[in-house]
Amino acid sequence: MASWNFSDQVVVITGGAGGLGKSLIAQFLKAGAIVFASDYQQESIQQLNLIYRDEPNFHAKVVDITQLNQVETWVKKIATEAKRIDIVINAAGICPYDSIEEVTEELWDRVLDINLKGAFFVSQAVMHLMKEQHYGRIVHISSIAGHTGGAAVSAPYAASKAGIISLAKSFAKALAPYGVTVNAVAPGPFDTPMIADFPKDILDKMASTAAMGRVGKNEDVVNAVMFLCDSATSYITGATIDINGGIYMR
Numbered sequence: 689m690a691s692w693n694f695s696d697q698v699v700v701i702t703g704g705a706g707g708l709g710k711s712l713i714a715q716f717l718k719a720g721a722i723v724f725a726s727d728y729q730q731e732s733i734q735q736l737n738l739i740y741r742d743e744p745n746f747h748a749k750v751v752d753i754t755q756l757n758q759v760e761t762w763v764k765k766i767a768t769e770a771k772r773i774d775i776v777i778n779a780a781g782i783c784p785y786d787s788i789e790e791v792t793e794e795l796w797d798r799v800l801d802i803n804l805k806g807a808f809f810v811s812q813a814v815m816h817l818m819k820e821q822h823y824g825r826i827v828h829i830s831s832i833a834g835h836t837g838g839a840a841v842s843a844p845y846a847a848s849k850a851g852i853i854s855l856a857k858s859f860a861k862a863l864a865p866y867g868v869t870v871n872a873v874a875p876g877p878f879d880t881p882m883i884a885d886f887p888k889d890i891l892d893k894m895a896s897t898a899a900m901g902r903v904g905k906n907e908d909v910v911n912a913v914m915f916l917c918d919s920a921t922s923y924i925t926g927a928t929i930d931i932n933g934g935i936y937m938r
């Protein structure tokens with residue numbers, strides 16, 4: 689893992705109880721940041737609070753990012769407590785594997801609500817403060833499926849992740865005059881609980897197709913996200929960084 693310095697920066701992470709979220713929390717705390725994380729299940733937030741019970745720079749809250757009132761209340765509370773928000777990482781997401789024929793309206797709405805609507809309204813909720821600060825970093829987590837469409841993963845998942853790439857560009861345009869950058873990363877499969885149900889034959893095929901000969905590790909994604917959060921990367925905005933070991937190259 690690269691060595692980072694985010695001393696006293698206020699970092700907001702959604703999906704904090706997930707595989708990527710947990711790694712980001714650990715690395716940002718190690719780098720000196722003040723971390724506000726959320727996830728939607730009480731039990732997983734309790735577990736996080738237990739892990740970091742002696743860490744004054746860690747704060748966790750139950751927030752369902754599909755519920756706009758919960759998102760707004762959470763962000764207002766952070767702004768009141770911490771007075772600023774330097775970095776936001778939209779890492780919450782779900783990835784169903786239903787075929788196109790199996791997709792119901794309910795599934796479509798749920799995937800788009802969590803993966804796309806949630807990321808939009810979290811970003812909208814923080815943008816006012818970032819504009820006032822004249823500083824900020826927002827990083828969205830897209831997916832290789834956002835470029836390629838879904839095959840193993842469901843079509844609504846792929847559509848939501850394509851939407852994320854566009855969302856990053858829209859926010860990047862709106863916030864560039866204020867010194868705020870907004871970017872996305874588009875990982876191929878990497879080792880978190882999300883890919884526990886990923887068909888093994890497809891995973892093996894992706895690994896063998898990748899120029900690097902393997903699928904991703906959590907730290908591959910964490911390092912790219914932290915790079916985009918660094919104050920030095922002030923001229924990268926509206927970009928999507930592919931993290932797929934060269935599975936395909938555009």
Ligand SMILES: NC(=O)c1ccc[n+]([C@@H]2O[C@H](COP(=O)([O-])OP(=O)(O)OC[C@H]3O[C@@H](n4cnc5c(N)ncnc54)[C@H](O)[C@@H]3O)[C@@H](O)[C@H]2O)c1
Nearest residue numbers: 703705706707708728752753780781829831877878880882
């Ligand atoms: N793991 C992969 O292979 C992979 C590949 C490409 C992109 N991604 C993306 O990376 C991000 C992180 O995923 P991960 O791999 O850590 O998966 P994960 O399943 O371990 O974590 C996702 C987290 O999002 C949370 N979440 C789900 N619905 C929520 C809601 N309504 N409100 C708040 N939180 C909610 C879950 O509880 C979970 O903790 C996701 O956006 C995912 O789509 C993952």
